[in-house]
Every structure is written in structure tokens, then in C-alpha cells.
Amino acid sequence: MDTHVPSKAREIQLAAHVEGSGRAAPEHFLVAEVEVPEPAPGEVVVRLDHLFVAAAYQDLMRPDCPLPVPPFQIGGRVGGGEVGTVVVSRSEALAVGDLVQTAGGWAEYTVGPAEHFHRLDRDLFPSSAHYLNQGPTAYYGMADIARVGEGDVVFVSGAAGGVGSLAGQIARLRGAKKVIGSAGSKEKVAYLVDTLGYDAAFDYHDGPVVDRLRELAPDGIDVFFDNVGGEQFEAAVQVASPHARFALCGALSGQIGQGGGAPRLDLMTAITKHLELRPFATYHTPEQIQAWTEHFAGWLAEGRFVFPQTVVEGGIEAAPKALLALLDGHHRGNVVVSLRS
Ligand SMILES: NC(=O)c1ccc[n+]([C@@H]2O[C@H](COP(=O)([O-])OP(=O)(O)OC[C@H]3O[C@@H](n4cnc5c(N)ncnc54)[C@H](OP(=O)(O)O)[C@@H]3O)[C@@H](O)[C@H]2O)c1
Known part of the structure; x- marks a missing residue:
């Protein structure tokens, strides 16, 4: 497994709020190259593999976002559901090679305390991208x-x-x-x-x-x-x-x-x-995630469930376009941007 970590990597930041009842547009996003920090004790470096894209992200780009979660901040990352692989670990909780899910936003690499990452079973689904869904x-x-x-x-x-x-x-x-x-x-x-x-x-x-x-x-x-x-x-x-x-x-x-x-x-x-x-507004409690994941994996294994998914290729810079296309009704099912196959 390649565990090389570059000194700099790209992330998608909020460049400007979506005001009033306006629509998100390319100028609201910035593809920024930022330093990948050294992990502190207790932290891990994760190379992200798949980024989730959801309609509600446009709401989170508004300054007066009505959703019960913190909105995106100007200069901060857009996004909120990613799957990736631990490439450096300074925590006993996670090892290099672990597959993890997090919600830190669209980036190529992300660094943070191990408790911000949830370890996943790599063998449960046909692809790790299956973990990103509604x-x-x-x-x-x-x-x-x-x-x-x-x-x-x-x-x-x-x-x-x-x-x-x-x-x-x-x-x-x-x-x-x-x-x-x-x-x-x-x-x-x-x-x-x-x-x-x-x-x-x-x-x-x-x-x-x-x-x-x-x-x-x-x-x-x-x-x-x-x-x-x-x-x-x-x-x-x-x-x-x-x-x-x-x-x-x-x-x-x-x-x-x-x-x-x-x-x-x-x-x-x-x-x-x-x-x-x-x-209702769900906060995706561990119990809700577990109830869904068990049913989903079982139904898929039995061939009783179709996983409706759109996978967008093109690297991290494809993520804003993928969101705009979703809002325009061009995608169906659950949409992910794949950073590597
Ligand atoms: N309550 C909760 O806890 C919770 C949690 C997650 C998400 N949500 C909400 O659940 C809803 C669905 O989320 P999602 O991520 O699955 O979104 P989504 O359905 O994937 O959103 C994109 C779709 O919205 C449709 N759309 C666009 N304009 C529309 C219009 N004027 N009227 C009707 N449909 C329109 C388009 O489909 P068509 O081509 O079919 O129009 C488009 O493909 C959202 O409202 C989201 O905020 C709620």
C-alpha cells in the first residue's frame, strides 16, 4: 500500500455564501492547495477515496442555513461525508491501512484525532463507496x-x-x-x-x-x-x-x-x-447507522436490493460540478466523487 503523504494537497473550500434563494454556482467554490499537517500524538492522516455529494450541501452554503448542523464557513471545506484509508497513524485506535469514514469535508487528505474517524469493514460491501449513502x-x-x-x-x-x-x-x-x-x-x-x-x-x-x-x-x-x-x-x-x-x-x-x-x-x-x-431530522445516531447497515448489507448479499449510485470521476475538482449537476436533476441515486478506483 502506498503510504506516501505529499506536503500539500487539494481541498474544496467555500469561497462565498449562496445568498437569499440563489443557486450554488462555480464561483461559490475554491479548489485550494493547502499543507498537509504533521499528525500530533493521537491523530491520523487519511487519504480520502470517495466524497459524498448531497442536495443539502447547498443549504449548508447559505449564511442563514435552517439545518440543525453547522453550516459551511467561508475558507472552510465544503462537504460532509467521506471514506478513506489511514496512511499514517499516531493513535493506537487506528492502524495504517484501516478503512474509515469521516465528515470533515471534500479534500484529498485529512488529518485529525482518531476519534473523528469511524473504522469500517472493508469486506462488507462490494466497494468502500457503498458506505456513502442516505x-x-x-x-x-x-x-x-x-x-x-x-x-x-x-x-x-x-x-x-x-x-x-x-x-x-x-x-x-x-x-x-x-x-x-x-x-x-x-x-x-x-x-x-x-x-x-x-x-x-x-x-x-x-x-x-x-x-x-x-x-x-x-x-x-x-x-x-x-x-x-x-x-x-x-x-x-x-x-x-x-x-x-x-x-x-x-x-x-x-x-x-x-x-x-x-x-x-x-x-x-x-x-x-x-x-x-x-x-423528522436525523442526526445519524450509531443505532440508526447500524440498523441500516445491517439491513443494507443483508439485502445486497441476498440480491434483493439495488444500490442506486452515481460515481463521478475526475478527481477532487469534479466535486463542485457533481453537486451542481445533482441540484439540476442530472444525477440519480446516491452520488459520490471517486478520487481513486
Ligand atoms: N430529515 C432528515 O434527517 C434528512 C436527512 C438527509 C436528507 N434530508 C432531506 O431529504 C431530501 C432528499 O435528499 P437527497 O440527498 O436524497 O436529495 P436528492 O433527492 O438526491 O436531491 C436531488 C434531486 O432533487 C430533485 N429536485 C430538484 N428540484 C426539484 C423540485 N423543484 N421539486 C422536486 N424535486 C426536485 C431532483 O430530482 P428530480 O429530477 O426527480 O426532480 C434532483 O435529482 C432533501 O430535502 C434533504 O434535505 C433530510
């Missing part, structure tokens, strides 16, 4: 918040994205009777049905969402896993069955779209149907 959120939302189970009719909005592409499969494997997904293009709709095993899917641009849902779920929906908000939430309230459970995970139409995220709640309908509306 599964803890999707699994927690489906299993614990929506409590999806046998016989449920389920609707997932944003179904071809990082969270949604996993959420629909989780619902099916937990016994849902019918899983319906929405996405933003014909290609994604075909992908949901042909590859991910959704029973039905529709493009949310094709007329009123409430009409599409009534056609596809004539007896109503029991579970709604919402990544989008806006019109899709409003439609789901109308088509919900009595006592339907709503796991409210994201508001992409407002986060990425132009202000469409804030839906109107038809309160009388929600009241008379006894809807259970549960917004």
Missing part, C-alpha cells in the same frame, strides 16, 4: 417514523434521489403492497419501475399531482415519505387514507426549486382523516 435517513424514516409494513400503499416523492431511491425499496422489503414514486423526468420514472422495483411512478411535471396519485392509488395511500413538500405534499393529504402516516423528510421543491417548498396544509382534511404528520 440509508440511515431512509431507513429511519420508513421503519421508525412511518412504520411501514405489510399491505401498505406507499408514496415516495423525490423517489430517484439519494434518500428516495432507497426509501421505496425499504418499503417494498418491509411488505408494502404498492410503492409509488415521483421524479422529474421520463428516464427517472422508467428507472424507478424497471430498476428499483417501484410498482408505479410518475413525472411530477405531467399535470396535477393529485390526479396522478388518484389514478395510481384509487384506494388511498397509507404512508407518504416526503422529500419534496409543495404540491406533492398537498396532493398526498387529499389522497391519504384515514390514519395515514406521513414521514416528512425534506422540502426539495423549496430547497432547490424556487420557493415551492412551503405547502398549505388542508387542516380539516388532516383532522378528519386523523393523519399522522411527522417531520
